[in-house]
Amino acid sequence: MMKLYYAPGACSLAVRISLHEAELDAEFERVDIRTKRTEHGDDYTVINPKGYVPLLVFDDGDTVTENTAVLDWIAGREPRLAPDGPLGRTRLIEILSWLSTELHIAFKPLWHNATEVEKAAASSVVAARLALIADTMRHPYLFGAAFTVADAYLFAMLRWARAFEVRIPPVLLDYFARVSERQTVGRALAEEGLS
Ligand SMILES: N[C@@H](CCC(=O)N[C@@H](CS)C(=O)NCC(=O)O)C(=O)O
Structure with a gap:
């Protein structure tokens, strides 16, 4: 297995x-x-x-x-877990890449031994990137009606944002609650x- x-x-x-x-x-x-x-x-x-x-x-x-x-x-x-359409897989890589290299990476100082100044700076970078995603996402999930693997990744990071008390746009708090309700x-x- x-x-x-x-x-x-x-x-x-x-x-x-x-x-x-x-x-x-x-x-x-x-x-x-x-x-x-x-x-x-x-x-x-x-x-x-x-x-x-x-x-x-x-x-x-x-x-x-x-x-x-x-x-x-x-x-x-x-394939249900990727956006559909001719550019579906490309759109998926586009967002996964952004989540990994822009959002995930921005959390690193919060996890590791950084100074308070570095942590505050990281927190505002994360907040700005969350604001960007809040402005560009479709609803109820990132790509619209269907939950994709990218939603699972964003969900994991929203848990961290909450734990580190990063500012989270209200639209993403609603999204977080919605994703939390999934049985999986x-x-x-x-x-x-x-x-
Ligand atoms: N580039 C890797 C990064 C994965 C990553 O940062 N994993 C963290 C947990 S969220 C980890 O294992 N950290 C261990 C460490 O920092 O030594 C990926 O995108 O999968």
Whole structure:
């Protein structure tokens, strides 16, 4: 069976939600991203030299890292989870790339040992990028009526924005509440011991 290496509440939560949305079975192995040990006591840097979650391992042992690639693979298996239309897959990569290289990266000082000044600066960068997405998103989900893997990624990051008390536009707070109500999201949160 496929295996996802994850850390509770990390960006790998987006992958767990998306696997559930796609009804793909997987096992899940927890990684302590500080000590780089897995729940079975293995050295994670041997399994994934990047040291990051998510890592998806297929039945044949082949692996995929990077949220953009992993989420796009899931959307390839379950096209309902990508926007439709001739540019659907391109639009998906466009937003996943932005979520990863612009939004996700902007949180890094909040997670790590940064000064208060650096954290305040990071918080306003995150807030500005959330405002941009609030202005450009369709409703009720990022691409309109259908929930996609990009929504799972944004949801995981909105959890962090709330925890770090970043300013979140009201439209995204409503969106967060809506996504939270999905059965797959409730299941994923419960599986990671989160509420
Ligand atoms: N470029 C990677 C980044 C993944 C990433 O930042 N993962 C975080 C958790 S959200 C992590 O594993 N951090 C461990 C560390 O910083 O050492 C991706 O897009 O998948």
